[in-house]
Amino acid sequence: MKTTESALGNSVPRREGAAKLRGDAQFLDDLPRDGAWFAGTVRANVPHARLLGVRPDTRFDWDRVVLVTAADIPGENVVPVVLRDQPSLAEGFIRYHGQPVALVAAPDKETLALALESISVLTSPLEPVFDIDDALAAKTSIFGEDNVFRTVEINKGDANAALQTADVVIEGEHHTGAQEHAYLEPQGMQAEWNGDGITIRGSMQCPYYLVKAVAELLDLPQEKILVIPNLTGGAFGGKDDFPTMLGGHAALLAWKTRKTVRLIYERGEDMRFTSKRHPARIRHRTGFTHDGRLVGMQVEMVLNGGAYGTMSPLVISRAAIHAAGPYQCDNIHISARVVATNHPPSGAFRGFGAPQALFAVDAHLDYCASKLGMDPLELRRKNLIRRNGTLATGQNVGDDASAGEVLERALRESDFITRREAYAEFNREADSRRGADRFLRRGIGLSLFMHGTGLSGYEEVFFHSGVALHGNADGSITALTSQVEVGQGTRTIVAQLAAEGLGVPVEYVLTEQPDTNQHPDSGPMASRTATIIGGLLITAGKRFREDVERRQGSLLPDPLVFRATVAKLVASGERLEVREHYSPPPEMRWDEEKHQGDAYPAYTWSCCVAALEVDTLTGEAVVLDVTAVQDVGKVVNPMFAAGQVQGGVAQGLGWALLENVVWKNGVMQNANLADYSIPTAMDLPPIHAVFLEHPQHRAPHGAKGLGELPMEGPAPAVVNALRSALGIHFRRVPVTPEIILPAWEARNLE
Amino acid sequence: MNNDHVFRFHVNGQPVEMQAPPMQRLLDVLRETLRLTGTKNGCGQGICGACTVIVNGQAVSACLTPVVQLEGADVQTVEYLSDRDCLSSLQQSFLECGGTQCGSCTPGILMAATAHLRRGGGTNTEELREMLSGNLCRCTGYIKIIESMQQAAAAK
Numbered sequence: 001m002k003t004t005e006s007a008l009g010n011s012v013p014r015r016e017g018a019a020k021l022r023g024d025a026q027f028l029d030d031l032p033r034d035g036a037w038f039a040g041t042v043r044a045n046v047p048h049a050r051l052l053g054v055r056p057d058t059r060f061d062w063d064r065v066v067l068v069t070a071a072d073i074p075g076e077n078v079v080p081v082v083l084r085d086q087p088s089l090a091e092g093f094i095r096y097h098g099q100p101v102a103l104v105a106a107p108d109k110e111t112l113a114l115a116l117e118s119i120s121v122l123t124s125p126l127e128p129v130f131d132i133d134d135a136l137a138a139k140t141s142i143f144g145e146d147n148v149f150r151t152v153e154i155n156k157g158d159a160n161a162a163l164q165t166a167d168v169v170i171e172g173e174h175h176t177g178a179q180e181h182a183y184l185e186p187q188g189m190q191a192e193w194n195g196d197g198i199t200i201r202g203s204m205q206c207p208y209y210l211v212k213a214v215a216e217l218l219d220l221p222q223e224k225i226l227v228i229p230n231l232t233g234g235a236f237g238g239k240d241d242f243p244t245m246l247g248g249h250a251a252l253l254a255w256k257t258r259k260t261v262r263l264i265y266e267r268g269e270d271m272r273f274t275s276k277r278h279p280a281r282i283r284h285r286t287g288f289t290h291d292g293r294l295v296g297m298q299v300e301m302v303l304n305g306g307a308y309g310t311m312s313p314l315v316i317s318r319a320a321i322h323a324a325g326p327y328q329c330d331n332i333h334i335s336a337r338v339v340a341t342n343h344p345p346s347g348a349f350r351g352f353g354a355p356q357a358l359f360a361v362d363a364h365l366d367y368c369a370s371k372l373g374m375d376p377l378e379l380r381r382k383n384l385i386r387r388n389g390t391l392a393t394g395q396n397v398g399d400d401a402s403a404g405e406v407l408e409r410a411l412r413e414s415d416f417i418t419r420r421e422a423y424a425e426f427n428r429e430a431d432s433r434r435g436a437d438r439f440l441r442r443g444i445g446l447s448l449f450m451h452g453t454g455l456s457g458y459e460e461v462f463f464h465s466g467v468a469l470h471g472n473a474d475g476s477i478t479a480l481t482s483q484v485e486v487g488q489g490t491r492t493i494v495a496q497l498a499a500e501g502l503g504v505p506v507e508y509v510l511t512e513q514p515d516t517n518q519h520p521d522s523g524p525m526a527s528r529t530a531t532i533i534g535g536l537l538i539t540a541g542k543r544f545r546e547d548v549e550r551r552q553g554s555l556l557p558d559p560l561v562f563r564a565t566v567a568k569l570v571a572s573g574e575r576l577e578v579r580e581h582y583s584p585p586p587e588m589r590w591d592e593e594k595h596q597g598d599a600y601p602a603y604t605w606s607c608c609v610a611a612l613e614v615d616t617l618t619g620e621a622v623v624l625d626v627t628a629v630q631d632v633g634k635v636v637n638p639m640f641a642a643g644q645v646q647g648g649v650a651q652g653l654g655w656a657l658l659e660n661v662v663w664k665n666g667v668m669q670n671a672n673l674a675d676y677s678i679p680t681a682m683d684l685p686p687i688h689a690v691f692l693e694h695p696q697h698r699a700p701h702g703a704k705g706l707g708e709l710p711m712e713g714p715a716p717a718v719v720n721a722l723r724s725a726l727g728i729h730f731r732r733v734p735v736t737p738e739i740i741l742p743a744w745e746a747r748n749l750e
Numbered sequence: 751m752n753n754d755h756v757f758r759f760h761v762n763g764q765p766v767e768m769q770a771p772p773m774q775r776l777l778d779v780l781r782e783t784l785r786l787t788g789t790k791n792g793c794g795q796g797i798c799g800a801c802t803v804i805v806n807g808q809a810v811s812a813c814l815t816p817v818v819q820l821e822g823a824d825v826q827t828v829e830y831l832s833d834r835d836c837l838s839s840l841q842q843s844f845l846e847c848g849g850t851q852c853g854s855c856t857p858g859i860l861m862a863a864t865a866h867l868r869r870g871g872g873t874n875t876e877e878l879r880e881m882l883s884g885n886l887c888r889c890t891g892y893i894k895i896i897e898s899m900q901q902a903a904a905a906k
Binding site: 011013014016017018020021022023024025026027029030032033181182183184185186231232233234235236266267486487488489639640642643646647648649650651672673674678679680681682684686687 | 857890
């Protein structure tokens with residue numbers, strides 16, 4: 001008799017991989033057009049104004065197209081994300097350049113282009129605000145009384161008193177820039193009127209957001225809204241909240257035309273007018289004893305949320321919770337605000353506020369080490385969270401405390417100490433070299449960080465994610481979740497996780513692209529698939545097996561017999577279905593108002609090492625290699641996990657060194673992939689991913705979140721490596737040659 | 751449109767004769783006229799490489815190639831690489847090594863790689879990084895794409 005090997009820990013090939021490689025995987029714009037109309041967006045061309053109306057040019061025959069403005073909306077004119085402050089189409093005010101004011105659908109591209117040229121937006125300008133200090137001064141009102149979407153305060157002990165009595169207090173201010181998601185497939189949605197409701201297809205992460213949003217917009221019951229995500233060509237958070245607006249637009253056009261309408265953004269439109277990573281300013285005041293023990297931390301953080309709230313109230317929560325990093329300190333005060341400006345709305349982006357917070361704390365820590373005259377490694381070893389240590393929220397991490405282990409492992413894997421000495425020697429001898437080599441400097445730096453698994457605080461309870469397993473006539477079992485395949489490998493690992501719970505080979509489990517009629521809302525975001533959804537799938541799988549064995553009256557360890565039994569039971573008319581919903585572990589406590597308690601069920605701990613070489617003649621920094629060590633609890637699919645780390649590190653290196661959104665009057669000036677550079681194969685180094693597997697006890701299989709984490713290490717590691725190479729502390733990412741070169745020249749003049 | 755011309759060329763071995771304006775993009779011919787949607791529209795500006803196809807043995811961006819340049823040409827797209835059910839050795843390597851994630855850049859990268867390998871291009875990591883520099887991927891960090899190509903090259 002055979003039993004089944006564990007489905008976890010194997011590099012099962014990507015289920016939809018062959019279709020993607022043959023070119024017959026269907027993304028939205030690959031669907032047959034079948035008469036679908038073309039659609040476009042009429043946008044405001046000022047950043048802040050009163051909206052007086054739209055004026056269609058009477059020389060154009062408007063009977064050839066369908067035009068939708070806010071006045072046409074049958075339901076509520078809102079993009080319901082968190083605050084409900086954002087209209088689907090502008091009404092009364094314009095809050096950012098490019099804000100959608102009207103929509104046009106036309107039977108062909110040429111007619112659409114003519115119509116879009118034949119309409120003007122009438123506005124009366126208001127003073128725009130782009131800078132966070134100007135926004136906080138609230139001279140111009142964008143949101144509420146004070147232009148603050150949300151303030152989160154976290155207190156532990158008495159930071160003020162601790163800083164007054166600390167031996168040494170060190171201050172530092174850091175800045176991070178906006179970042180464009182640059183998924184390769186631009187945003188797109190198609191909506192179809194089907195008589196009494198709407199079917200929406202498209203590129204998205206969260207199909208259930210659209211069900212709720214479109215029902216409100218069209219004043220239809222949610223049962224009349226069916227959402228079927230296509231394979232999605234990259235997302236990174238950019239297809240989390242933004243498609244809620246875009247899907248609403250497609251739905252409005254379909255509702256008014258009574259046709260199928262396809263609305264796809266051009267690359268430039270996508271880069272200019274969709275969300276970005278929140279720019280941030282983060283100030284630290286940090287108190288130490290003479291020998292480098294952390295005694296007090298004050299962190300003041302402001303994120304630029306842009307014109308509307310979108311996900312900002314949740315982003316600022318995660319940013320605040322991560323603001324003190326993986327360090328033990330008894331006295332912490334964190335004040336985090338996200339403010340409104342007349343930039344396009346910032347939104348979800350891999351890491352969700354944590355990258356900004358973690359960059360600042362870990363770049364600041366190396367700066368503190370230099371002020372204290374300590375080795376930054378020693379400073380970290382002295383202060384990192386250990387077993388039963390407590391984070392800023394007061395959460396006791398218990399055994400989930402791998403900060404020290406990932407640090408030591410990363411030092412070994414990267415040969416850090418030896419290379420740091422060799423690079424120091426290389427830099428000391430620079431002036432004695434001949435030719436271009438004399439301008440080269442080398443450095444190595446690291447960052448130590450953690451990322452909370454799943455959604456923050458109460459959000460996971462609020463989402464109440466569900467999964468289902470369903471027995472089929474051939475004895476296979478279908479796993480139903482709303483995890484959308486955006487490249488992360490969801491279809492494959494959902495099957496692996498369900499198979500683990502069921503105790504069957506992974507081939508027995510079927511997975512498909514979800515739709516909102518049949519697949520329960522499981523909410524694919526926040527690095528949750530392998531851990532939160534995975535836990536539900538494993539529990540559901542065990543219950544499914546128990547159910548089958550109970551009906552059969554015997555244990556069925558042989559997978560072939562189990563499969564035959566499922567087939568027999570289904571054939572005899574029995575309905576085999578198990579549903580499982582998330583409920584938080586009962587011992588977890590969370591106070592949302594005070595942000596105190598168990599913010600996450602577990603943390604993924606990581607250390608990232610970057611080595612680089614700087615050409616001081618040009619200011620160009622070339623990363624030589626990156627080592628990323630992380631304790632993920634359990635690796636579900638080693639090939640996919642390494643792919644997440646390598647891709648995340650690449651995105652983090654882009655944010656650190658290359659990706660610079662140039663703003664002018666609230667408009668991105670470099671909105672194309674040539675002037676806004678994401679890393680090419682030539683820009684990237686070897687990336688060495690190392691996994692530790694200390695299972696977390698709040699998931700049946702021990703896995704913790706992974707997807708966002710690897711993005712968070714490179715920026716602080718790069719800035720710390722630049723300090724090691726040049727002796728200069730950079731306080732800003734991206735740190736481009738235009739920043740490095742003058743800093744180097746100024747230093748040499750001193 | 752009255753400035754249409756007749757153009758004759760081959761796509762994936764099949765003769766194509768079509769009337770089109772001379773500046774119509776090969777990308778639109780492939781995706782809209784011939785319904786070969788494996789070739790992706792990533793940026794429309796010749797930067798991202800998602801629409802890379804092979805024309806007369808050279809990897810080119812279909813979004814920058816007007817049909818007027820195609821008279822008598824031999825065009826190959828990702829659909830040409832495999833038989834119906836059997837992946838080519840290059841595609842199989844991408845599947846086994848994790849060389850595709852979201853899949854948007856994948857067809858273009860496969861075509862760039864195919865052109866490179868056919869003309870005997872080098873397969874050490876530096877050579878492959880240079881070859882790939884015209885194709886953007888946001889998911890993989892390129893590591894597993896390079897490993898996929900090296901595995902395929904080693905198997906030959």
